[in-house]
Amino acid sequence: MEITNCVTQETTNAAVMGLGSNEQEMLNFAIKNGIINLPHLQDQIEMMKNAEILQNHQYKIWQGNNQKWYTYLPDGKDGRKQVKRSTKAAIEKAVIQYYRQNPKKEERKIKTFKDAYEHWRSVQDTLVCHNTVCKYNTDRKRYFDNTSFVKKNIQDMTEEDIKVFIVKTVKEKALCKKACKTLFSYIKNTIYSARVNKAIVGDPMEFLQAKQFYQYCVEKEKPLEQKIFSDLDLNSLHERFDLDHEKKPDYIPTYAVQLASLTGMRVGEIVALKWEDIKMDYIVINKSEKYDRITKEYFIDKTKNKKDRVFPKTKEIEKLFNTVKYVEQINGFLCEWVFADKDGRIHAPKVSSCIKNKCKQQGIRNRGIHSFRKTVNSKLKCNGVSTTVAASLLGHTEEVNEKYYTFDTTDLKYKTKIIEDIEVKQQK
Template sequence: MQKLNKTSMISSIMLNKNILELKEQLKQVSNLQHDINSCITCGTISLADAASQIMMLKENSYQLKLKLIKEVHVTNNGAPRKIEYKETKGLWYTLLPDKHKLYGKTEEILLDKLMAYYGLTMLDFKMKTVFEQALEHKGKTEAVSDETLYHLKSSFARFIDEKLANSDIRSITCDMLSEYTLKMLRKAQWVDEQGVAHKVKKKAYLEYKSVLNLIFQYALLKDYIKTNPLSKFSNKVFYKECDCGKAQSSEKIFSDEEIKHIKERLRSKFNQKKYKGYFINGYAILLAIETGMRVGELPSLKWTDIKGNYIHIHSQQLSKRQKGGKEYYYADWTKNEKGIPMGGRKFPLTQIIKELLAELKELQVEKGIVSEYVFCHENGEWIKTDAYIACLSRLLKSLNYNITNNHAFRMSLNSNVLCAKLHLPVAKRAELLGHSVETNLKYYTFSTKDNMDDIIDLFDSNSLNEGQIPRVSPRSHQNVIIFTKKESPETLISQAF
């Protein structure tokens, strides 16, 4: 018999009439097993009553697998290859056509492995298998980043226990999911050292729901299921078990005073020996404070993106997880554009930003650094998001701040400057930061981190009591400006910075 490679061998197997008939019989047995398990789950039949049928179907499944393997697992002269038990190892084993040995704890496990080897594996309807298929499908058919896929994997591991992960997707009902979700949310609650109970955040619950949506939408697409159990799933019921309160300003944004301390700490590091007079991540952090640029948008910013009176923000640095590390690449769209370049956004080139970029450019010329990227290393290579994030986290932790992420600069700029000082309409704020109006209102707008004395001073300095002259306290905000005439948004932005 002519030697075939594995691909051509599987193709020839799939055309064998006997094999097709055996596969169809095995499929019918699998469907009957599923139907009986569904009846047991629904309570229409007891496990005791179904025991004999379950045993019979299990034996039929085993015999059909054995016949299938005898058809395909053969030597060059057509004789069935031996499947034996090796007592020294306590395992069943057989020799593959490529001379490698294949092992299994039981004979049926070995049969399943052989079916997979020869491309005869029956569809696996376990939730975890369908999730993996759905994740692969999403990565191939949608413009999603590796980070999105990574977060979906993490959410699956966090919220889906082993029992549910191994459940047959076809047997899962809305009631089963509802009962599981309620127990999961209650089990996830924890009590801190002060005895305060903490519930799962609403955002985390919605991440769990995203995983379920991904699984069942894919199962519906592939006709694994006829109806989606999530169609009758009510979020409102489970919100009661979640922490739905909006985060406090202290958990999300920096105050003006904290921003000032961050800038001072950065400037103090610029001349440290370890940076050799070129603390490039420090400059990137300073620009993030002034513009609210996303982590990925900073490394991809080019000098050609600096225009006459604005910065053109239209790209980002993305990465792919692969063996040996990450591969970083340039994407000509921003996060909110979701893989389709739409021109990006413009951010005003204020005096502070002009001076910061001029300072950096002068330093690069002095050091002979040539690069198309604004934030580059001395060899001209662009900075990496991971290094930037690590640098920022260390800096903020050294200041004993609980907030250690770049995203806080976006929210701080929106809340402290664009909203509280410039009073820009929400549509303009959303345009400058590159997201929707709904996102700006829901996730980016916080009250400023003023203490009560500051608030009193603001009232006193901006209100006229009858027969009194407005009082301005020494503590009142130096950034409060009283204009004699209406100013344009562009003028206001310039003055605020």
């Protein structure tokens, strides 16, 4: 009887919390006389408490593309930690269990820049792919971790505080303009999120622009010979391709590298090619291989600019595809994918590693597959092809084409000939 009375009194105290004296008296009467079922009341109180915990949870709960459910929980070391469960009920249970074991954490509000940043990330991470989340995490460690700036009370943060932090970070980390712009956007998005959530009233970023800090940035310009392959390098590599096809005809990555040298295709686009994409006169480029750095899995997605494009199939390209199909057929590799070996479709890192080995074998400067894109595009431009056409073939915008992919590939002999022709015309 004493135990029952104890439980009843404890439950009654929990149930009547916040009620007026008359309401408390009525509730106690109902419980004692069996009008209200005590176990049912306990369940209702637990459900209300759990709902309150979930409502106050500062991080968003979302379902990923892999059908798993995610959220973040506060973590003393890194600020927060990601939690994954198979169902929504399971992830909610994990949240409830955490806050019941750590009741003080439930009351945490947006006070510091770090709090505001983590709240912004809790939403932003649900809107982007896993690889972007990984980039966010890397940048957070690079720019914000272990800095006094993130510990500042966000309500007291001024424009001067932000300016000093950005300039200091740009100088200490030797950031280029692109990295500076990225840092600026993280701070701006965090402040905006804090304003939306009414953690601050004013906007210390109102009169700041990323370009104000470019004067403190460094220019990381690579020499031309590191960006593109010279004609001498290309000739050397194609000699190596022919030699490898003869000695190791079943090593498929070499054929993939050769296709990159002829088309300037991205490595992800090359390994995602299917035989159905190889038409009579052209190649359809409409997908690309991606790697999820969180799940550690490869998957096929759209191209980088989300657009389909075609690339003309020259006689040399057609010969390459015929050779690949023949080699794969006699070795039992032939399947729906253009580039496959005994393990199935080959992945991008295998092709990227192959080009580095070819450069090393030929004694030329080590470059990646991307250098073929810049080389092919530059040759097109130097041969009079318009930016519009070149950008269409390579699969990027005209602005990107001009800014990052166009270089002078002509040699001194060619330039001398141009000058001589001008001189002859002038003498006439």
